[in-house]
Amino acid sequence: MRLRALLTLHACVAVLACEKKVESPAPAPAPAAPQAPTAAAPSAKDVILLGEIGSLTGAQATFGVSTKQGVEMAVSEANASGGIKGRKVAVQVYDDQGKPEEAANAATRLIAQDHVAVILGEVASTNSLAMAPKAQSAHVPMISPSSTNPKVTEVGDYIFRVCFIDPFQGFVMAKFAHENLKVSKAAVLKDQKSDYSQGLTDVFTRKFTEMGGTIVGVEAYAQGDTDFRAQLTAIKKAKPDAIYIPGYYTDVGIIARQASELGLKATLLGGDGWESDKLFELGGKAVEGSYYTNHYSPEDPAPQVQQFIASYKKMFGAVPDSLAALGYDAARVAMDGMKRASEPTGASLRDALAQTKDFPGAAGTISLDGARNAVKPAVVLQVQGGKTKFVTTISP
Amino acid sequence: MADFVQHLINGLAAGTIYALVALGYTMVYGVLQLINFAHGDVMMVGTFMGYAVAKSLKLDLHPSLWGVLLVFGVSMGGCAVIGFLIERFAYRPLREKPRLTALITAIGISFLLSYGFQLDFGFLPGASPHAFPEIIEPAEWLPLFGGEVVIRNTQVISFLIALLLMVGLQYLVFRTRFGTAMRAVSFDHRVAGLMGIPTDRIIAGTFMLGSALAAGAGILYAIKDTAVQPLMGLYVGLKAFVAAVIGGIGHVPGAVAGALLLGLVEEFVVGYTASTWRDAVAFGFLIIVLLVRPQGLFGRMTPEKV
Numbered sequence: 203m204r205l206r207a208l209l210t211l212h213a214c215v216a217v218l219a220c221e222k223k224v225e226s227p228a229p230a231p232a233p234a235a236p237q238a239p240t241a242a243a244p245s246a247k248d249v250i251l252l253g254e255i256g257s258l259t260g261a262q263a264t265f266g267v268s269t270k271q272g273v274e275m276a277v278s279e280a281n282a283s284g285g286i287k288g289r290k291v292a293v294q295v296y297d298d299q300g301k302p303e304e305a306a307n308a309a310t311r312l313i314a315q316d317h318v319a320v321i322l323g324e325v326a327s328t329n330s331l332a333m334a335p336k337a338q339s340a341h342v343p344m345i346s347p348s349s350t351n352p353k354v355t356e357v358g359d360y361i362f363r364v365c366f367i368d369p370f371q372g373f374v375m376a377k378f379a380h381e382n383l384k385v386s387k388a389a390v391l392k393d394q395k396s397d398y399s400q401g402l403t404d405v406f407t408r409k410f411t412e413m414g415g416t417i418v419g420v421e422a423y424a425q426g427d428t429d430f431r432a433q434l435t436a437i438k439k440a441k442p443d444a445i446y447i448p449g450y451y452t453d454v455g456i457i458a459r460q461a462s463e464l465g466l467k468a469t470l471l472g473g474d475g476w477e478s479d480k481l482f483e484l485g486g487k488a489v490e491g492s493y494y495t496n497h498y499s500p501e502d503p504a505p506q507v508q509q510f511i512a513s514y515k516k517m518f519g520a521v522p523d524s525l526a527a528l529g530y531d532a533a534r535v536a537m538d539g540m541k542r543a544s545e546p547t548g549a550s551l552r553d554a555l556a557q558t559k560d561f562p563g564a565a566g567t568i569s570l571d572g573a574r575n576a577v578k579p580a581v582v583l584q585v586q587g588g589k590t591k592f593v594t595t596i597s598p
Numbered sequence: 599m600a601d602f603v604q605h606l607i608n609g610l611a612a613g614t615i616y617a618l619v620a621l622g623y624t625m626v627y628g629v630l631q632l633i634n635f636a637h638g639d640v641m642m643v644g645t646f647m648g649y650a651v652a653k654s655l656k657l658d659l660h661p662s663l664w665g666v667l668l669v670f671g672v673s674m675g676g677c678a679v680i681g682f683l684i685e686r687f688a689y690r691p692l693r694e695k696p697r698l699t700a701l702i703t704a705i706g707i708s709f710l711l712s713y714g715f716q717l718d719f720g721f722l723p724g725a726s727p728h729a730f731p732e733i734i735e736p737a738e739w740l741p742l743f744g745g746e747v748v749i750r751n752t753q754v755i756s757f758l759i760a761l762l763l764m765v766g767l768q769y770l771v772f773r774t775r776f777g778t779a780m781r782a783v784s785f786d787h788r789v790a791g792l793m794g795i796p797t798d799r800i801i802a803g804t805f806m807l808g809s810a811l812a813a814g815a816g817i818l819y820a821i822k823d824t825a826v827q828p829l830m831g832l833y834v835g836l837k838a839f840v841a842a843v844i845g846g847i848g849h850v851p852g853a854v855a856g857a858l859l860l861g862l863v864e865e866f867v868v869g870y871t872a873s874t875w876r877d878a879v880a881f882g883f884l885i886i887v888l889l890v891r892p893q894g895l896f897g898r899m900t901p902e903k904v
């Protein structure tokens with residue numbers, strides 16, 4: 203008996219750990235968004251429910267948290283200005299701990315239990331790829347704020363994104379390295395478990411070689427590693443001018459530290475996965491002078507960017523990172539589509555979203571192309587004094 | 599040549615950490631025949647205790663030997679208490695139950711710690727990684743090949759500590775009263791109890807020792823690889839477990855040898871073949887060892903009585 207009680211307890215713990223539910227009923231000033239299932243009939247009609255999935259815990263937790271705050275802000279602004287066609291908007295958020303299987307479960311739950319109109323998420327391409335087939339088969343539009351792997355929107359015509367795709371990001375860095383930094387020999391250190399990292403590696407390698415550069419070595423690590431000395435020692439032997447590390451900030455910070463410890467002098471280059479204040483904490487002095495491509499820079503003088511930053515600061519007391527900006531954009535593009543659609547769900551919402559053109563997003567003007575990808579410029583940032591500095595914008 | 603030596607040093611440094619964690623696995627297994635899957639997570643808790651002490655003393659700004667000793671003391675002591683509590687409340691009630699029950703409980707404790715520590719309130723650190731303060735000022739020792747090869751003071755210190763602990767444990771197990779009692783409990787804990795050995799106290803002592811070792815290992819690991827986060831124990835724990843099995847689980851020098859071997863194998867696979875093969879080769883190596891010598895490289899075969 204006692205054994206069974208213990209096992210049940212463990213099962214409960216496991217379930218709790220896996221499905222940590224985070225409800226955020228949109229901090230609306232007007233009538234509190236009704237979430238209780240007991241308040242039956244009127245609530246379901248008056249509220250449009252957006253679903254969001256993100257890594258609120260796990261190694262990439264800052265990605266999920268920033269995105270969530272961006273979405274929250276977009277929704278509270280929409281509610282303050284009267285909602286969508288007189289209906290309030292609320293968000294149902296689930297944590298996927300950065301794991302694809304949890305992301306897929308959460309997507310099923312949003313579709314089958316919560317009946318959301320649209321799914322926002324995920325940041326990591328691997329997780330978005332796990333969610334997309336669920337959304338596609340249930341005909342619920344899904345907008346990824348920041349998954350840059352091309353395969354994500356190829357899943358089907360209900361899957362959109364508001365960021366650029368990897369081929370573009372890899373191209374931008376190859377061009378910047380070759381033309382601005384005059385790099386002739388580059389090495390690549392990629393995360394073999396991540397679709398994102400693989401995608402960037404492929405394009406960077408191809409474009410950089412086409413432009414006349416040489417790739418002197420490609421090494422791989424697996425997410426969760428903390429010792430990269432073996433790969434870095436191998437890279438050191440090849441004497442590159444620059445090392446392209448299309449990974450996430452958790453790994454990049456430590457890689458940078460160990461590279462400088464081993465006496466590697468090459469410039470480090472990266473992609474938008476570097477975007478987090480944790481990069482500076484983990485990498486310390488070792489990441490100084492590195493460059494990475496990104497979706498937006500808070501130093502961008504454009505008025506919609508500065509206005510976004512001001513209201514975000516007021517709400518959360520911090521300067522938004524690019525993931526917050528993209529979360530904000532994804533929610534606003536979704537709600538913009540709902541305003542234009544005859545019905546804010548299903549096929550009519552999909553058609554409205556597909557027609558998004560010149561939408562003034564916080565992270566650049568968004569037009570969706572035929573493949574449901576956003577066409578927009580990228581910025582190159584440099585790490586200087588524990589902060590990022592805007593270097594240049596590169597257009598498609 | 600320089601890169602070969604550098605790989606050798608990297609591999610030994612990685613193996614050292616595996617060894618320190620593997621020692622704890624092997625000790626608990628030796629006494630209870632229980633694979634304590636929570637061991638890596640106890641290591642994580644100990645590392646965070648050390649992190650808290652180092653941060654509150656601002657050791658990265660004012661490094662001092664006493665401060666470093668305090669970091670180790672607090673986290674090893676704290677983990678000994680945690681080890682005691684886990685044994686008392688999670689494993690002791692299951693002592694007479696089938697071994698599988700305790701194993702599953704160990705996995706449960708592992709999840710409880712690694713996911714519990716991702717919560718973000720009070721003293722809990724939250725999910726994002728933190729940079730462990732540089733409590734020992736990093737310095738390069740013994741420049742070889744005109745400075746081409748880098749050996750760090752912390753690598754040498756960790757390696758010596760691992761060897762020292764191995765010798766110490768070996769002495770404890772074979773030369774002390776406590777060790778004799780441990781071996782008796784390991785042989786048959788019911789009979790040991792009948793002979794007047796305080797079985798529960800010996801087992802609790804083993805757990806406390808193992809957990810304190812884990813905390814020490816965790817801090818050396820954090821000094822070496824900087825990032826500390828709640829899931830760090832899962833990965834290192836798994837590798838250390840593999841190392842302990844390769845060396846022959848329950849065998850103290852075997853755990854250290856297995857760990858150093860694993861560290862070197864991983865390093866040279868990455869250095870001289872494709873880096874994507876690393877884990878495949880490491881686990882393939884485990885499978886080969888298990889096929890050829892199921893008792894591990896150093897373990898002794900004990901015939902199972904039916």
